[in-house]
Amino acid sequence: MKRVLGIIASPRKLGNCEVFIKEIGRNIPQEHELKLLRIHDFNLQECRGCYQCLYGEKCVIRDDIKIILDAMSEADAIILAAPTYFLGPNSSLKNLLDRGLNFYRIQESLYRMPSIGIAMAGIEGKEGYTLLGVNSFLKIIMSDIKMSRVVYSALPGEVLLSESNRALAGEMGKALFGQGSVNHGPACPLCGGDSFRFIDANMALCLLCSSRGSYRMNNGVLAFDIVRGEHNLFLSRDDAVKHGEWLRMMKQRFINQISSLKQVREDNKDGDWIKPPPPIK
Ligand SMILES: Cc1cc2nc3c(=O)[nH]c(=O)nc-3n(C[C@H](O)[C@H](O)[C@H](O)COP(=O)(O)O)c2cc1C
Structure with a gap:
């Protein structure tokens, strides 16, 4: 049985991204199980840019990234849907993609995995670069994008009130393990x-x-x-x-230039910072 992973970047429960992925799932002709993952549900901190994960076994940040990586590498296919927030994909998707140096460790299992991408937008023509963001994610994980589209709908669940959107979900379901479009x-x-x-x-x-x-x-x-x-x-x-x-x-480049880099940083260490309040104990 195929294992399909639906990655939902929207924090909204039973919103358009979620119900549209479920509708695609109902249209996959192959026997499969659909596992769902809402990025927002996980404790996922921002990448610190330390590059340690490239040399060590795992990311130095102690959060839920491994659960997501395991779910991705155990899947046979991925369906990703992100909502448009101010002309781009919402921050959940970018936050996960920013942790992408970790994807190099599961590269073998992700390579050419079939995928579908959905950029959900509430206003026709106002999707900005959301589809580009969704496609970037699917390409960077080295998946094989079978189909990716912008889908319009605003109110939660509204996406499935449209005949043409349901037809598109049908097409996407068939494309996932098929020829693609x-x-x-x-x-x-x-x-x-x-x-x-x-x-x-x-x-x-x-x-x-x-x-x-x-x-x-x-x-x-x-x-x-x-x-x-x-x-x-x-x-x-x-x-x-x-x-x-x-x-x-x-x-190695960093080691070679360490003294001049140190000097630049030393010369720039002052600054008039606005600071957050100390944490409440
Ligand atoms: C903060 C915010 C910003 C939004 N910005 C846009 C936008 O720039 N363009 C657009 O078409 N829709 C925009 N929308 C609408 C959502 O993309 C739309 O409602 C979508 O269906 C949400 O998907 P969901 O139900 O899965 O959360 C915005 C929604 C929110 C909450």
């Missing part, structure tokens, strides 16, 4: 991303895989000739392994 329209030929920064009159940067290239009109349709750059995070398994090695190599 690419987004139509202009996209990065390397990663399928559809968010770009236009650097100058003929250069664009794909905001998903961070590769750049030229763009042109092809029979009235915008086409991107994005080319593989030097340092890629997830375009191939090799890229992900090399990025992990590159991160570990930074330790």
